[in-house]
């Protein structure tokens with residue numbers, strides 16, 4: 001045997017299947033051999049489609065991209081290494097030095113850090129506004145503004161964006177509305193239907209759903225004409241409605257290397273098979289818990305958009321089809337009480353994630369929002385006495401018992 005290291009074996013013929021496999025195959029290959037230099041040239045030049053190298057594209061990633069496109073009712077999608085990579089790639093595709101973005105101030109801490117701490121170093125300004133005041137967004141836009149960015153339900157502030165009003169403003173100024181729908185998933189809401197231009201997910205959360213695959217995606221909803229963005233005009237004449245995704249793939253994925261691993265994409269595809277069932281249970285458990293806990297004497301304030309008293313309840317009800325997600329927050333009076341509560345939990349994990357099968361709880365001010373100064377935290381609705389719970393799929397009675405017992409120890 002002249003290839004002791006198996007040098008030739010990986011050029012074995014393509015595996016062919018009889019019948020359709022019940023799960024999307026994982027293509028764990030770095031590169032794809034072609035018949036000739038002419039074929040490679042044609043694919044590089046964009047005259048032919050084909051997979052070449054898994055930083056650029058890969059069959060398993062393509063399968064996930066198609067699935068996410070269908071779920072969001074879009075025209076195409078790109079998967080990325082994480083939710084943060086999806087957000088960063090989107091901004092870097094739409095904006096350049098000297099441009100601005102207009103964004104809600106109530107954001108996931110990592111997104112807020114990207115917008116407020118990192119993008120300014122590259123000449124991109126972020127203008128932060130309260131999501132409950134859409135009119136203010138309109139006042140903040142100028143000729144160099146390239147997008148409006150919001151989260152559907154902000155994490156952890158739990159404020160709800162009025163997508164229809166914001167899409168109208170974006171349309172008036174001919175800029176796209178970019179929506180992070182991680183907390184709502186395509187099951188509660190499809191931002192494309194309200195006029196969003198782009199939907200982003202951290203697929204790490206509910207979409208993959210089992211706490212085992214970091215990933216993100218960007219979906220083009222198809223409603224925005226990319227020739228209106230000065231940086232995408234040239235692409236528009238070449239790629240038409242796919243101008244944005246073509247540029248995002250070149251900038252964010254091919255050049256910055258923020259691609260997703262095929263193994264994570266396969267886990268995410270597996271997770272998607274049960275998204276509907278899981279989301280129903282996440283939402284049912286959360287609403288029941290919120291209703292049960294709202295009058296507990298140790299809770300100074302309980303936030304869940306599904307409760308009548310939540311300031312955005314009516315909007316959430318209309319927009320999200322009577323479902324309100326899996327995150328609830330509660331104020332316990334002091335940071336010490338929050339830590340006592342968190343220390344008394346066993347079934348519910350002290351863990352900084354959302355959207356896993358298990359429930360988890362954190363103190364946002366000292367974890368995911370730690371980088372922010374006190375004014376920024378306040379603007380986001382993150383106080384020192386706030387606990388966030390992401391409700392999982394456990395038995396409701398067990399969850400209730402655990403939370404009530406922990407509250408009694410505070």
Ligand SMILES: Cc1ncc(COP(=O)(O)O)c(C=O)c1O
Nearest residue numbers: 082083084108155182202204215
């Ligand atoms: C709403 C939201 N967007 C984006 C992200 C970032 O996602 P990832 O951790 O996959 O980078 C998170 C993470 O918690 C999030 O909650």
